[in-house]
Amino acid sequence: MSQNSxxxxxxxxxxxxxxxxxxxxxxxVTDNYFNQFYESKNYQERLEAIRYLINVSGKYPFSSKIxxxxxxxxxxxxxxxxxxxxxxxxxxxxxxxxxxxxxAKNDEKLQLRALAIERLSEFNNMKHYDLFFSASLxxxxxxxxxxxxxxxxxxxxxxxxxxxxxTNTSSGNLDLAIANIFYKAGNASDLDxxxxxxxxxxKFNKIEFARIYLKMLVNIKNESIIKSHILFICEDIIxxxxxxxxxxxxxxxxxxxSGNQLLCGGNTELNYFLNKTxxxxxxxxxxxxxxxxxxxPV
Numbered sequence: 001m002s003q004n005s006x007x008x009x010x011x012x013x014x015x016x017x018x019x020x021x022x023x024x025x026x027x028x029v030t031d032n033y034f035n036q037f038y039e040s041k042n043y044q045e046r047l048e049a050i051r052y053l054i055n056v057s058g059k060y061p062f063s064s065k066i067x068x069x070x071x072x073x074x075x076x077x078x079x080x081x082x083x084x085x086x087x088x089x090x091x092x093x094x095x096x097x098x099x100x101x102x103x104a105k106n107d108e109k110l111q112l113r114a115l116a117i118e119r120l121s122e123f124n125n126m127k128h129y130d131l132f133f134s135a136s137l138x139x140x141x142x143x144x145x146x147x148x149x150x151x152x153x154x155x156x157x158x159x160x161x162x163x164x165x166x167t168n169t170s171s172g173n174l175d176l177a178i179a180n181i182f183y184k185a186g187n188a189s190d191l192d193x194x195x196x197x198x199x200x201x202x203k204f205n206k207i208e209f210a211r212i213y214l215k216m217l218v219n220i221k222n223e224s225i226i227k228s229h230i231l232f233i234c235e236d237i238i239x240x241x242x243x244x245x246x247x248x249x250x251x252x253x254x255x256x257x258s259g260n261q262l263l264c265g266g267n268t269e270l271n272y273f274l275n276k277t278x279x280x281x282x283x284x285x286x287x288x289x290x291x292x293x294x295x296x297p298v
Contacts, residue, residue, distance in 0.1 A: 030060040037066060043075035050078060054085050064091055071099045076109055083115040088122055097123055104131060114142040121150035129154050136162050141172035148177045160185045167193050179212040188220050198236055206237060207248045214256050218263060223270050234277060250281050
C-alpha cells in the first residue's frame with residue numbers, strides 16, 4: 001500500500017465516524033421533538049415539534065401516527081400546519097384518510113375544512129365523490145372551489161356540468177376553480193364567464209384570473225377570438241391605471257408568446273399583433289386617476 005493512500009484511508013474513516021455521530025445526534029433531536037409533542041401543553045412547542053418532524057420525515061425513523069394525532073390537536077394552528085406542509089402522497093393510510101374526511105365534514109373552522117378537502121382530492125378515491133359533490137354546492141368560495149377540484153379529479157364531465165351550474169353564483173376562489181375547469185374541458189361558449197369575472201375582480205386579483213383566461217384562449221385557436229379577448233383583457237387592466245398591474249400583464253403576454261410557439265410562431269399576423277400590443281403597453285403614459293378633493297373648492 002502506498003503512503004498516499006494512508007491519509008485518504010484516515011480521512012475516510014474520520015468522515016464515516018463524523019457522519020455516524022451526526023446521524024446519531026439527529027436521531028436524538030428527532031426523538032426529543034417527538035416526545036415534546038406528546039408531553040407539552042403549550043401549543044407553540046407542539047407546533048415547533050411538528051414543524052421539525054415534517055422536515056425530517058423519512059430521514060430519521062419515528063412513528064407517522066404522530067401526524068394523525070396532530071390532526072386531532074385542539075389547537076387549529078397545529079392542524080393547519082400539518083394540512084399545509086405534510087406530504088400526504090407518501091402516507092395514504094386509511095387512518096389519515098379517515099381523519100381528513102372527519103375534518104372536511106365536521107370541523108368548525110372553514111379554513112380547516114377547505115384544506116382537508118384539498119388534501120383528500122389527492123387520494124383520488126371514489127368514496128369521496130359525494131363529499132366533493134356536496135362541497136362544490138356550498139356557499140363558501142373556498143370550500144366549493146376545493147370540492148369542485150376534487151370532483152374534477154374523479155369525474156371531469158360532472159365537474160364541468162357543476163362549473164356551468166355555479167357560474168351565476170360564484171366568486172373568489174370558486175371563480176378560479178371554474179376558470180381552470182373551463183380551460184381544461186370547456187369551449188368558446190365559456191368565454192363570457194371569463195369576460196364577466198375579469199371585469200368584476202379587484203386589481204391584483206385580476207392577474208391570476210387573466211393567466212387562466214389566456215390559457216383558455218390558446219385552446220380556442222381562433223385568431224379573431226384571441227385578438228378580441230386579449231384587447232378586452234388589456235383594456236380592463238389599463239382601466240385600473242395601476243402600473244404594477246400593467247407590468248404583470250406585459251409579463252403574462254410575453255409568456256403567452258414564448259410558451260405557445262406553435263400557435264404564435266405559425267401565425268405571423270397574430271405574432272405581430274401580440275408583440276405590437278406589448279409595445280403599446282410599454283409606451284403608454286399611465287396617469288393615475290384623480291380623486292375628488294374631499295374638502296371641495298377653497
